[in-house]
């Protein structure tokens with residue numbers, strides 16, 4: 001894709017080097033209060049940063065050995081991973097840990113240095129499936145959420161352990177979350193939301209059951225998320241946000257309807273969210289940048305085939321070359 | 330530290346969470362402390378005294394959460410913890426007491442939605458509270474609140490017509506009410522007049538009449554609002570529905586649909602690809 005209209009302004013080009021520097025420096029800000037206030041996101045943060053660097057073509061920018069050490073230091077006796085060392089295990093961080101290890105081609109380290117190899121990680125995840133509904137909890141205390149169901153499918157399939165859970169039951173649960181508008185909600189009966197649509201469609205994709213989706217209806221609802229300035233919102237009447245470029249865009253890509261929205265206008269909106277001086281992306285033009293929005297903005301550009309961004313896998317939100325290799329094993 | 334379940338520990342935990350409620354591990358620790366206190370309370374002299382003590386513990390903790398929810402309304406972990414606490418009430422307390430606690434929660438959600446009627450999480454949370462209240466009854470198969478909730482949704486729509494969350498809630502409730510009541514056809518039609526869904530047991534010709542009437546009404550709306558794309562979409566949807574009921578699409582209907590699509594292509598360039606696909610599928 002060529003630079004979009006309005007070319008000439010620096011913020012209409014992807015400032016690759018600035019973004020790489022921004023992500024590399026995230027970890028060197030340990031003396032700032034904000035660093036400690038976001039400790040609950042640490043392992044997620046590494047996944048977002050590492051994926052973004054892969055998509056920018058700089059996969060080596062984070063030191064491999066240190067990253068693996070950090071991931072393993074977050075593992076708990078039950079096999080799951082916490083957000084940072086000393087934090088309780090939770091589905092969200094366990095999925096990030098698996099994704100990071102896969103990207104570093106280091107799943108084998110679980111065998112060598114982890115607790116009980118990948119089987120132990122798999123049994124932590126499988127243990128969170130709710131027998132009654134087939135959905136998944138975030139941890140022993142938590143409630144059910146299709147986010148956790150998707151996370152479980154994502155990590156287990158990457159580990160080659162999807163057969164350790166009841167897939168048909170989970171699939172039936174997702175179908176219960178489908179609404180008349182074609183979208184999906186957080187529980188059966190709850191209003192459609194793009195984030196939840198992504199998790200449900202992604203889980204169905206991993207289960208090989210995209211045939212269960214009414215693609216015209218869902219594609220219609222998703223395409224209505226694009227607003228006049230090119231960005232996507234999460235649900236009707238809400239403000240656009242760069243991260244929805246991913247939740248909405250990847251869902252459209254999985255059901256082969258990405259051409260139902262205007263890609264050039266979306267790319268232009270995403271580029272307006274970047275900070276061309278210091279790197280990184282915010283949720284909207286002019287807002288503070290963070291690694292979460294940086295990652296999802298870049299992933300959104302990748303879906304659109306934007307020049308200079310590596311191809312992303314819309315199901316896993318990881319570099320396509322890596323998931324292809326991992327899943328063919 | 331896992332063995333120190335003292336009031337001082339709870340105080341420390343509260344201070345930490347007030348500073349940063351995202352520390353989910355600290356919320357888990359708080360659960361363990363509370364569980365420990367519940368167990369101690371349960372060994373009181375009488376069942377009544379035990380229930381009293383547990384009720385106080387739960388109510389105090391629900392109160393502790395209020396200022397946090399006001400300061401961090403979008404923090405997932407606070408809501409998650411609150412639901413756990415309410416579930417503990419359900420698990421540990423006599424029905425009449427836990428029901429009162431959950432009823433107070435419903436009142437709280439109502440207050441929240443009055444302040445922010447589009448609060449997506451608020452609507453989802455309301456559904457969970459209602460679901461639980463329906464099970465907290467001496468009736469064997471639970472007690473439906475669908476009718477009361479339907480009135481509530483209608484009231485909320487009355488104050489703000491473009492409240493999508495309330496519309497969604499209402500649509501779901503109509504379906505449930507129809508099932509529950511196994512209503513007569515006349516009753517169903519009455520509900521459909523202000524609802525948006527198709528009742529399952531109208532006869533085929535009744536359904537077709539209903540849809541044709543709907544198309545006429547929508548077509549009237551077009552007058553003076555020719556630039557409103559939702560009207561064209563509704564016309565297309567209803568015409569396709571009518572064709573489905575008839576089992577075939579007349580060439581007259583097909584021409585109409587194609588003309589509406591070409592309007593959409595003009596007024597909705599963002600989704601041009603969608604309308605082109607649609608056009609192609611009709612001509613195939």
Ligand SMILES: [Zn+2]
Pocket residue numbers: 241242243244283293
């Ligand atoms: Zn966002």
